[in-house]
Amino acid sequence: MASNNTELIEKILHFKRQRNAVILAHNYQLGEAQDIADFVGDSLELSQNAAKTDADVIVFCGVHFMAETASILCPDKIVLLPDIHAGCPMADMITTKSLREKKRELPGAAVVCYVNSSAEVKAESDICCTSANAVEVVESLDSEEILFVPDQYLGHYVSTKTDKKIVLWPGFCPTHVRIQPEDITRLKLEYPQAKAVVHPECRPEVIALADEVLSTGGMCRFAQNTEAKEIIVGTEIGIIHRLKKENPEKKFVPLSEQAICPTMKLINLEKMLRSLEEMAPEVKVPEETRLRAKVAVDRMLKVA
Ligand code: 13P
Ligand code: SF4
Numbered sequence: 001m002a003s004n005n006t007e008l009i010e011k012i013l014h015f016k017r018q019r020n021a022v023i024l025a026h027n028y029q030l031g032e033a034q035d036i037a038d039f040v041g042d043s044l045e046l047s048q049n050a051a052k053t054d055a056d057v058i059v060f061c062g063v064h065f066m067a068e069t070a071s072i073l074c075p076d077k078i079v080l081l082p083d084i085h086a087g088c089p090m091a092d093m094i095t096t097k098s099l100r101e102k103k104r105e106l107p108g109a110a111v112v113c114y115v116n117s118s119a120e121v122k123a124e125s126d127i128c129c130t131s132a133n134a135v136e137v138v139e140s141l142d143s144e145e146i147l148f149v150p151d152q153y154l155g156h157y158v159s160t161k162t163d164k165k166i167v168l169w170p171g172f173c174p175t176h177v178r179i180q181p182e183d184i185t186r187l188k189l190e191y192p193q194a195k196a197v198v199h200p201e202c203r204p205e206v207i208a209l210a211d212e213v214l215s216t217g218g219m220c221r222f223a224q225n226t227e228a229k230e231i232i233v234g235t236e237i238g239i240i241h242r243l244k245k246e247n248p249e250k251k252f253v254p255l256s257e258q259a260i261c262p263t264m265k266l267i268n269l270e271k272m273l274r275s276l277e278e279m280a281p282e283v284k285v286p287e288e289t290r291l292r293a294k295v296a297v298d299r300m301l302k303v304a
Pocket of ligand 2: 087088091116173201236263264
């Protein structure tokens with residue numbers, strides 16, 4: 001297995017050079033994808049990185065909306081998603097049709113869309129946000145009424161940090177809702193010295209018991225800077241790979257072993273190699289949608 005991986009890694013690095021490609025990986029990716037990536041980060045960091053790369057090809061190890069965001073920001077680059085079935089079920093919980101209907105009901109509301117959404121939904125929104133900047137994005141708007149889509153839990157978390165009226169969309173992350181308040185209560189008893197960090201996609205009852213509410217990039221920075229030696233991690237468990245690698249002397253305890261995002265695990269070394277060899281599957285947002293979606297993404301990047 002190890003020698004197979006060595007061979008695969010060599011071939012990927014060969015094609016990467018030949019294609020002038022960069023490999024970007026989300027913090028939830030398999031360890032093998034994180035380890036070969038040029039950059040590993042959260043959704044905001046990945047889009048900032050895509051926006052400034054001078055590579056010709058971006059191999060996106062993440063899910064479809066992330067590759068779309070890279071395509072929105074870099075129309076003249078080829079964006080490869082090594083498994084085209086790597087989607088985000090939360091992003092599929094809203095359509096442009098249902099969003100347009102809701103906008104008609106709330107003509108005075110500004111639409112803030114979580115980056116976990118399709119390019120079409122971004123194109124229908126006033127501004128985009130990620131878990132790292134959602135509060136700042138909402139606060140940056142003149143409007144006092146905000147339609148927040150599609151994550152009801154991130155939207156609820158934002159509503160606790162602002163005086164603006166937040167109208168929630170009933171979407172959620174099927175992975176983060178598996179984390180229960182009982183998990184955090186039990187682990188805090190077992191590890192009384194530990195700090196508990198959770199993602200804002202978690203249920204409000206879980207967030208209420210946490211020490212910190214952070215994006216995955218925020219969790220990585222927190223782990224490096226905290227005095228705590230034990231950290232309870234309330235998000236998708238793929239992040240533990242990076243946390244352990246960067247902080248070998250600290251202990252990381254997953255809040256729930258059930259918090260696994262199946263689509264984040266679809267990309268592996270074999271698929272990355274095939275993708276670079278065949279220059280497919282490519283994710284390309286149609287120009288008309290891209291231009292409208294880019295307004296929402298650019299507005300966010302100015303706030304971030
Ligand atoms: P961040 O990495 O931006 O915190 O987002 C988590 C997530 O669910 C991405 O799909
Ligand atoms: Fe979507 Fe949740 Fe998976 Fe993130 S962890 S990609 S929000 S399903």
